[in-house]
Amino acid sequence: DVKVTQSSRYLVKRTGEKVFLECVQDMDHENMFWYRQDPGLGLRLIYFSYDVKMKEKGDIPEGYSVSREKKERFSLILESASTNQTSMYLCASRPDWASNTGELFFGEGSRLTVL
Amino acid sequence: TQLLEQSPQFLSIQEGENLTVYCNSSSVFSSLQWYRQEPGEGPVLLVTVVTGGEVKKLKRLTFQFGDARKDSSLHITAAQPGDTGLYLCAGTPTSGTYKYIFGTGTRLKVLA
Numbered sequence: 001d002v003k004v005t006q007s008s009r010y011l012v013k014r015t016g017e018k019v020f021l022e023c024v025q026d027m028d029h030e031n032m033f034w035y036r037q038d039p040g041l042g043l044r045l046i047y048f049s050y051d052v053k054m055k056e057k058g059d060i061p062e063g064y065s066v067s068r069e070k071k072e073r074f075s076l077i078l079e080s081a082s083t084n085q086t087s088m089y090l091c092a093s094r095p096d097w098a099s100n101t102g103e104l105f106f107g108e109g110s111r112l113t114v115l
Numbered sequence: 116t117q118l119l120e121q122s123p124q125f126l127s128i129q130e131g132e133n134l135t136v137y138c139n140s141s142s143v144f145s146s147l148q149w150y151r152q153e154p155g156e157g158p159v160l161l162v163t164v165v166t167g168g169e170v171k172k173l174k175r176l177t178f179q180f181g182d183a184r185k186d187s188s189l190h191i192t193a194a195q196p197g198d199t200g201l202y203l204c205a206g207t208p209t210s211g212t213y214k215y216i217f218g219t220g221t222r223l224k225v226l227a
Contacts, residue, residue: 004157031213040124042203042217043158050213058214090157101146101165101207104215106157 003027006091006107013114019078021110023091030096032074033104034058034066037088046089049074050096081114088112118142119206119218127224128194136189136221138204144216145209147180147187152201161189194225 007022025032030051035043035058045058049068063085067075074093078085088111092104122137138147146165150158162171164180164187171178175198177190191198204218 033213035217040219042119042121042219043205043215044217045214048213056213092157101148101163103148103160103163104150104158104205106159108155108157 004091004093004105004107006089006110008110009108011110011112013081013112015082015114017081017114019081019112021076021078021089021091021112023074023076023107024072025074025091025093025105026072027093027095027105028071029093029105030071031094032068033092033094034064034074034076035090035092036060037090037109043090046076078112081112083114086112086114119204119216121202121204121218121221123221124219125222125224127226130195130225130227131193132225134191134194134223136191136202136223137186138188138218139186140206140216141185142206143184143209144206145184146207147184148205148207148215149178149187149189150203150205152203153199158201158203191223194223196225196227199223199225 004025032049034046047066048056065077091107094102119140148163149161152158162178167182167184169180175192202221206216
């Protein structure tokens, strides 16, 4: 069974803390995504990685950075968490050959609360 | 910026009723996907439609892509409690980027 695993389901952090959200996929997919999900806003793309060490900014990259040192792992980093980053974070992957009609495989999500 | 508006935002119906969810845009998409997300889970793909006017059926769910590839609908016949969840449409722009455009979501609750 294909799997995208997000390391933390629930996190509570304080303003100014550094936060790491980890995502691992076991499908050998080239492309990986980080989205943020907020009620009434759908999913918004934070960053996209099309291969190891390669990344592209999404629609809302401010306040976030990413790391893709290995093909299976894509990390989202909040250098200094703020309350407006309280949200559900979803990681997804797809194979490169799928182009833009390909299915996105999502993790279960990481719900982050910043106090 | 391409946007996808979904309606209704919320829907609460009795088991056995029919319903339709709409996904509309003023922009053209090369394809459109529908996902369902259950509480505590990530979205799961239900269907991808690619051709204008295309209709796809998945058991009691019927998906249609508009002729102009700007809109889509999801119709559920005889809804069941297991259909409860958040339904998301997602469009892929004709410019061929990696940026899927997600709709605002429709939260469906089917009461037994």
